[in-house]
Amino acid sequence: MELLIRNGFVYDPINGVNGEKMDIAVKDGKIVEKVNERRAKKIDATGMTIMPGGIDIHSHIAGGKVNAGRLLRPEDHFKDVEPKTAVTRSGVGYSIPSTFTTGYRYARMGWTTVMDPAMPPLEAKHTHEELSDTPIIDKASYPLLGDWWFVLEYLRDGKIEECARHVAWMIKATKGYAIKLVNPGGLEAWGFGRNVESIDDPVPYFGITPREIIRGLCKVNKLLNLPHTIHVHTNNLGKPGNYVTAIETMRCVEDLAEDGKPAIHITHCQFCAFKGDDWRTFESGAEEIANYVNAHSHVTMDMGQVIFTDTTTMTADGPFQYTLHMLSGNKWTNHDVETETSAGIVPFHYRRKSYVHATQWSIGLELALLIKDPWKILMTTDHPNGGPFIAYPRIVAWLMSRKAREATLKRINPKARSRSLLPSIDRELDFYEIAIVTRAGQAKALGLKNKGHLGVGADADIAIYNFNPETMDPSKKYKAVRRAFKRAAYTIKSGHVVVKDGEVLKHIDGATMWVDVQLREPCEIEVNENMKRRFKEYWTVEFENYPVSEDYLAVSHPIPVKADV
């Protein structure tokens, strides 16, 4: 099938295209130089904004934890029901939408690739079942390896290469994409009802510190040449004063970065940019974090923006979720995933009138605006922890318009307003920078070669928004920006027009990407013998039932990577 998109204003930062009027040709799901003008289906994008399909580096959309959240919160779905249409299936929202609704809602906003950031290896099959059921969008998942017993043991013994081989096997076995660390060491400590207080606090029984885990896995990541860096949810997340921990975490891998490439991704940074000694003296640490990030090139991060709404917090950070439950008094679930990780879920309502919540809202935007290089700070809400992903249009408006920020500032807690840095920030992102924080930067950070840009050979994932950047000023017409991003004029996924005017036209399956790490010497047997013995001792599942085979994925898209071990 051929497609020709004409006359739109194209924003393609990876190829340096900034709002130029040009045509885009699509053939067989890829972007090509040109197509047969007579045969191709034409889309008139005159007066519209064209960007690559949106990418979300961190969004909890599938897996045991998300599903437990769905079960925990019937009231979340009650008010947000989507009836079926001729092409779509019925489903429910809101903060933890059903799999089909997740796919449709992302597509409606022009997002085409989403990463599920926390897959306990034991729940890998469940996660992949749900990802396979999520239509339209491409997706991938990061296995949680920061508290995995084997990793802890290898790192304690200083066996980096063995650890790398083991991680390679794990990524293959779980069909994962990147190494995820959540509160490294803290989750293992949580198994003993404890937590770690800083990155130099030893993990009980293992005697290894979070610093060693982060550094070790960072080295492993480099040995395996994985496309993404290590994806780190820092220690002490959600505690006042934790900006120090976040900076320490970034600093501890400074020397491991090579030729200006990022070595670490700090995720949902808003939640680890808190200053103060307790909740009463709580304030924003965004400036300190931004100063560090502006001076260093080995870090990428995402926002984890807070939205004022009723949402569901869910992380693998069991101890943090326990703290949140005690703080809010809301219902909760908590889970210790055998030898691997933990998880917790607490419903949460971010309120404008709460000083802490309003400050959190401010921190997310401060980070995005104070960090000068948009390639380093990506837009997320850490769905659903900061708010559901359907709020992205509002964040885009806040980033693009000082007026939009002021409108919200007027309505928040007065103490939070008077302490917020936002009134002193004049910066307004333009469409080029928005394309970076929502697409190009995300693709670059993830190492996705064929996504996040519109160059020849890229996947034909394209979003077209009904906003004319020539006649309308996004900083004044921020409501129009919000409307445009809420309902994409067109979303094109792999060359198919899947959404028109915010309505899903076509149901297609998205691919599940995973990294196929090719080691120099195959070493499966050694790993397996060791593992089989341990499985008998510790696990509740048989080793044979553990790995996810490739035919388990509905549409498998392996990304081959040559490792250095």
Next chain:
Amino acid sequence: MNVNLYPLKEFKLPIVAECINPDIFQGKSLKEIEALKIWEGNKQKRLGELFKVEAVETSFEAPVITIHGNVSRVRRIGVGMKSGEIVVKGDAGMHLGEEMRGGKITVYGNVLGWAGSMMKGGTIEIYGNAGDYLGAPYRGSTEGMKGGKIIVHGNVGREAGAHMRKGIIKIYGSAGQFAGFRMKGGTIYVQKDCESRAGACMVDGTIVVGGHIESVMPTFTIEGLRKRVKIEEGEIVEAPFYLFIGDLTENGHGRLFIAKEPNPHLSHYEKFL
């Protein structure tokens, strides 16, 4: 303009009729009202296909909607209504007057579960019985009734007024188990009998039981004897009541009044006074 609605058939499938709401009817012509969307099972239909709609011109500002007949399969009547009046001459279905903010709903029959769920204002009066979860939020939610008044002349099911924060529920019949479960404020008056576990996990608010109660939860402590209890302005029950405070497992200070005469089995509490 007042509107009369007559069901055109005996409904077999559940019907979701959020459009039966005076705020929505206001200012609409008969044709427009007939064209309002309504769900019958999984099919979307027009109001006029399921109900005969009859308009009566009046001088009143806010419309009165009268439903003649049994609509116990019709859910979500008057959801979120702010003004006007709905009269149901027959039984009504689930979620009647959910999140209602003002106006009045009168039912001359029975209603099913979740009547007045998450209500914020206005009045619901039910002359028959009410189902479970009267004024209680939807499953999983803790956002209970925040205002308004519910009067039931018959009996009610379980968990009446769960998570209630403000407002008043008056039940002139009996109540099922867990009346005022996790209550945080407001008043529940049960004139007749009440099944056990009234006020379980309550933190604040008042529950008055005028009839027999099987037992008082062991997590309540007796505070004293009262000669009368004021239900609301103009309604005082003149009879001796035991006053219990609880639920102590939640550090609660909710007040549970139990009439003394119908409950001789509670007399052993008196020795702690």
